[in-house]
Amino acid sequence: MVSKTQTLKDLEDALENGASDTGTIQKFLRMVRELRVRRSELVSQHGAKLLNSRLLGEEERWLVHEQVCVAALDCQDLEVAVQCLKKLKAKFPTSIRVGRLRGMALEAQGKWEEALVHYEKLLAESPANANIMKRKVAVERARGNTHKAIEALNEYLDSFMSDVDAWAELGDLYVENLMYKQAAFCFEELITAAPHNYLNHLKYAEVLYTMGGAENVRNSRKYFSAAVDLTGGDSLRALYGLWTATSAIKALKGPKDPEDESPLGDLASKQIVALYKAGCPAKAKIVEACVEDR
């Protein structure tokens, strides 16, 4: 059976190679919606042709309008976006979902203040609307107000604590602002929410290592090991982390911990070299020299 991602890729290739029939476009747009991926350029370029097509049933027609509108805003194609927005507004005059699009149109024009006022109005009508609250975060991020973005995201998480994507975004925002301690807290939440996702362990370990200090570095090794474990030794990033943390622990001054001496570092470097010999022999020599250095 052909996977959906492959289907999407085939449709994408077809469009890029000049296909422009409404059938292909319709299938492509459906796939993009279903897989929740972002293909703004192609969607806005071809989607406009579909808006009035007889192929679309009533429900799909409006979904396509929304989809094309967002993609066009992404690509700064305001003309197409406004055209979709007008029709959607006429059809659904009181819809919050359409209201969100209007806010996004303001954002696309850099009218940050107006967009925020607009979102506040929508929130007064429908408090704790997740999508609108998220737009507020986006506005603050886009205009470089990171501290306000962090505030807005925290406010959102007060209502939607189980949204792992939001925790991940907050963690990243903290890292960007060098607020590692707060970032560590977010990644702890993520590990609790999704203990089998090695990326959370890896990110948490990298934050701990960056913070430095004996306790953090020792802890980082535990989480790097977990990441190596969860990936069965296939993640180069996790292996490098484990090796670096082990070397850093060896170099720590002050009281030693019985666990400091560990074979994990050697195991990691052996596996790293093995991966290079198999997958990238040209770099094996340099890497070998690097991981033996310390």
Added chain:
Amino acid sequence: MSLPYKLAQTAYIKLVLHVLKYPSQAVNGVLLGKASARGSTDPVEIIDAVPLFHSQLALAPMLEIALAQVDKSATEQGLCIVGYYQANERNNDNEFGPVARKIAERIHSNCEGACALLIDNSKLNKLVSAKPPLVVQLVTRDSSRSWKIAAVESALTLQEPTATSLLADYAREGRHKRIVDFQSHLEDISSDWLNPDIMN
């Protein structure tokens, strides 16, 4: 007084292609070249660029790994790390921020003439115009140890004046899709961050 810097076509093109590949993210990398001898005022030659990351620039472990490997590989080619480059995430953010300063400082501690290049995001949209401008700004470290965008534009010159138009050609043909950074190498070991074929 700040040293003059000569930027070779290969270095310039590689670093800008890296920026183009990730238009909505902050990216960074290092510059390889030949430092001038201590006390000399000969230009520092920037010969090559190695793209490193396109997200999470503020985390230390993988940066340490990358710097160690790039340094070894440069030494083998008779070069050293002579600088750092960064593109900020947002279009109108032209600050050489704390992370950039920290990494640049680290490179500087190994190479006295080291400089940094900050991508001028506001010029990226003119990259494929008839007269493409230089889209990087020279950032140097002054005697009070602070990193500032160089006031004198002539401090940075292109080795080959054709670099900007060649870059425009490459951008038009979508060559940035082929550029590989250290971060993608970590995800796919066979991707070579030296990008040996990108200029062919």
